[in-house]
Amino acid sequence: MKYAHQAVRHVRAGGHAVVWETDARAWMVVPQPDPANVSDLGYWSILDLGRQRYRIAKVGPFRGLAVARIPRGNEWIGRRRAERDSIWPGPMRSVRFDCLTCGACCRSNEVILEREDVNRFKKSGRDDLLKRPLVRKGANGKITLALLRNKDCRHMGSDNRCGIYEIRPNACRHFPVGSECCLFAREEELGVHDGVVGGEHPLKRE
Ligand code: SF4
Ligand code: SF4
Structure with a gap:
């Protein structure tokens, strides 16, 4: 995986990464989830892929990080997340949500x-x-x-x-505000692409 080390730096700084092993095989890599925290956004980013389980890498560049294969056919979800976040420098950002x-x-x-x-x-x-x-x-x-x-x-x-x-x-x-499912719902239902100037994501796809 050519960009594994960049992905690891990104995740160790608190971000989530989609790592492509081949064109048809991708992995979600997130910081080690905290099972006691029902709002753990990394864990939710895995759940929202339709995955219940992940493994903690024991060796290699991802050692200590949580890794989950993106289910076959759902690679578009990883691509969409990466495109959405690619306009933001750095691994994290602050977004204010008002559920009401x-x-x-x-x-x-x-x-x-x-x-x-x-x-x-x-x-x-x-x-x-x-x-x-x-x-x-x-x-x-x-x-x-x-x-x-x-x-x-x-x-x-x-x-x-x-x-x-x-x-x-x-x-x-338990629905986690700020999670991938929250951001997805906002995009789908309201056309809101959080934090993007003008409200429209430049990489939005139909
Ligand atoms: S989609 Fe997110 S921001 Fe909107 S009401 Fe639900 S939790 Fe709150
Ligand atoms: S989806 Fe749940 S929180 Fe939202 S209005 Fe219905 S019952 Fe209430």
Whole structure:
């Protein structure tokens, strides 16, 4: 890997790197995740690739860093992230988010209810939240929050506030602000390319 050492410098300084082994084989390299930190953005950048697992490299230039193969067919995700961030010098940057002016992650999403969510709704006397039209039940027993026709979550108000905030599902509680999934939702739903002057990413692709 020709640029492995540049990638390592970038990651050791706090960034995330996409490293191409061949045109069709790429790796996500991030600092060693902290399992106790549910907002660990490196870990989320792996999860958001559809990967649950990573390995800590024991030898070679990536020693001590977390490495995950980008799933075949999802290489475009790594390319898109790299293009988005390539206009920024350095491995990190600061972006201020205001969820109340955003709400992107409450649109076109799939919130799967966990047993804990079901219990929380019941304990709060909100059994109605487990019935149609507020949920969809799959044949496999999976319960998901139903969306409106325009794909907004049915619990999101016109002010972007969550109508069930105190008892919202775990998936919403743990959604990591500033993560790849957050940035992606903002791009897809709002056309916001964070921090880019003029709001339009110069490398945006249709
Ligand atoms: S997409 Fe990100 S910034 Fe927007 S509401 Fe969700 S967590 Fe907040
Ligand atoms: S339940 Fe609340 S936080 Fe979760 S997606 Fe709906 S509006 Fe957003």
